[in-house]
Amino acid sequence: MNNIIIERSTINAEALDSDLRAALGAAITGVSIANGKLVIHLNDSATPQQEIQARQIVQNHNPAQLAPAQQAEAQRRQRLDQARQESALQALDVQDYSKMDPAIRRLAQKIAWLEQEIADLRVGG
């Protein structure tokens, strides 16, 4: 294990890790933050050129830029928030299904019940 310690605490660890792995492959095992310092963990097989490359990536690192996994998570949260808002505006009304097949009515009742249970769980009921 070869650790590079850099005086920098404001980083997006996941994004920096993603950038370093994309550039250095198996030569890097990850990054850590401790005591206001950034630690880059390199394998013993890492070359001096790869160490220089790692330092350059840290120098150019923008903590505001999300890693692909963070972007996907942010989009997922956004879609969920939007679905919650839409659902809150128009809750399922089982009366809308009163003229439907009994199996459909039963399904609508179940969904309406689950909707209320989930809402109750979210407020800590």
Place this chain on the structure above:
Amino acid sequence: MTATWHTPATWSVGQLVTATNLNEQLRDNLEFLKAPPTGVRNVNQASDYATTSTTFVDVDTTNLSFSINTAGGDVLIVFFGRVNSSTGNVYFDVSVDGVRIGGDDGLTSGPSGHHPIALMALKQGLSPGTHTFKLQWRVSAGTGTLYAGAGTSGLDLHPQFWVREVS
């Protein structure tokens, strides 16, 4: 400062007991038992700890690492804290003189999300002398965070890591 431990003597009938004998066998050994070799860290950092390392690395080589001078025997190791793992599992182990106690995936782990972590381990059969204990961790994916009293809202929590010779 911890007193020096002296191997208990076997006394003979008629043996002259000197001041040195009493100081070593009674005073020093009782003082040793009252205050055995101990290392303790109460964490209060300016920023929380984080790692993306997929191999075990030291959490903090300064504040979650220490050396104690033991009389030889067993050492009790305790750590507790609150962690968050963004996507994968987070694993913890303790290295003693550079060798992890748990090996493999460590002593304990937790899944993705927020959860408390606590470990208590007995390192047995240490030789007399100075031994170094370090808390280590890794993740399977994503980022692991150990809250370190850094003022994070609702998570301004202070982990503790300590070791004490117990035999």
